[in-house]
Amino acid sequence: MKKAMVVLAVIAIAIGTVFANGTSEAQTAAKKAPAVLRWHSANNDQNPRTQVGLFMQKRIQELTDELVIEVYPNAQLGSSDEVHQMIAMGENIASATDAAWFSKMLPGENFDIINGPFFTDTEEELYKVAETEWFKDKVEKLEKKGVKILATNWMDGTRYLMTNKPVYKPSDLKGMKIRVPNNAAAIGMMNYMGATATPMALTEVYTAIQQGIIDGMENPLSTLYARKTQEVCKYVTMTGHQKMLSLFFVSTDWFNSLTPGAQKALIQVANEAGEYFSNTLMPKGNKEALDAFIADGVKIIEDFDIAAFREATLPQYADLWSLDTYNLVKKQMAEVK
Numbered sequence: 001m002k003k004a005m006v007v008l009a010v011i012a013i014a015i016g017t018v019f020a021n022g023t024s025e026a027q028t029a030a031k032k033a034p035a036v037l038r039w040h041s042a043n044n045d046q047n048p049r050t051q052v053g054l055f056m057q058k059r060i061q062e063l064t065d066e067l068v069i070e071v072y073p074n075a076q077l078g079s080s081d082e083v084h085q086m087i088a089m090g091e092n093i094a095s096a097t098d099a100a101w102f103s104k105m106l107p108g109e110n111f112d113i114i115n116g117p118f119f120t121d122t123e124e125e126l127y128k129v130a131e132t133e134w135f136k137d138k139v140e141k142l143e144k145k146g147v148k149i150l151a152t153n154w155m156d157g158t159r160y161l162m163t164n165k166p167v168y169k170p171s172d173l174k175g176m177k178i179r180v181p182n183n184a185a186a187i188g189m190m191n192y193m194g195a196t197a198t199p200m201a202l203t204e205v206y207t208a209i210q211q212g213i214i215d216g217m218e219n220p221l222s223t224l225y226a227r228k229t230q231e232v233c234k235y236v237t238m239t240g241h242q243k244m245l246s247l248f249f250v251s252t253d254w255f256n257s258l259t260p261g262a263q264k265a266l267i268q269v270a271n272e273a274g275e276y277f278s279n280t281l282m283p284k285g286n287k288e289a290l291d292a293f294i295a296d297g298v299k300i301i302e303d304f305d306i307a308a309f310r311e312a313t314l315p316q317y318a319d320l321w322s323l324d325t326y327n328l329v330k331k332q333m334a335e336v337k
Contacts (some may be wrong), residue, residue, distance in 0.1 A: 117313035153274035163216030168192035222285030
């Protein structure tokens with residue numbers, strides 16, 4: 001009897017050890033499983049937005065085994081507005097967008113004033129806004145509302161008009177319907193420029209121009225080309241009416257769930273990707289687009305009346321935002337060294 005009990009005890013210990021080891025191994029495996037971040041791009045595989053995602057995917061692998069980045073082009077995760085809402089609700093998605101969307105989370109704070117018409121003369125000057133106390137205050141408030149900005153150096157580039165008839169001055173836009181993003185800054189700007197602003201998804205633009213519903217659109221050159229706009233519009237006016245600074249962001253809650261090592265790696269990758277996107281991918285894409293437009297017979301209009309466009313859009317700062325805010329931000333930007 002005693003012998004039998006000893007045998008049973010040994011078996012029990014052995015079984016317990018097996019289960020303990022199994023549990024330990026499972027816990028270890030779970031602990032080592034990397035967090036996953038999904039990168040949203042509304043554009044095709046060749047677009048800078050998708051290419052920079054692939055850059056981040058590779059770079060994060062070099063820095064940490066605690067986080068992986070997956071790339072989803074062609075709006076596979078949803079439209080940009082849908083995706084951005086998902087991020088704010090805590091989803092493991094990253095994106096980069098301009099101040100217009102963030103401004104919706106900060107009503108009355110005029111955050112999208114930096115998207116205003118001819119706000120700066122150069123893209124380099126616009127970077128300074130992220131160094132101001134005014135801007136940093138908005139970033140802190142956004143973090144409390146669920147979105148954490150990790151990089152502010154994503155220059156989406158300068159925007160230009162592409163139309164189905166030549167535009168040299170604001171009066172040339174009278175009666176023309178121009179597609180713009182669905183935000184107050186873009187809608188107001190195009191109306192002040194003389195056209196009828198028509199918010200519409202990018203995916204609908206080509207057909208809408210083709211069918212005569214709208215007469216053109218405005219965007220960086222690379223985006224205009226990616227949408228094959230040159231097939232239905234043969235004029236580009238180099239207005240440079242907006243210079244768009246995008247901000248790389250994720251969910252605050254999701255970011256806080258990462259290990260310190262993963263957080264540090266992601267911040268580094270987001271900023272490195274911003275430099276690569278702004279200094280390599282976008283300039284390259286815009287040059288290729290401009291060359292392709294010329295080769296396809298598109299007329300590039302550079303002798304337009306920029307003073308007239310500046311004058312026409314200036315009232316937007318008082319009507320949509322606040323001259324006090326404009327002067328404050330400009331003053332703080334001037335103090336940035």
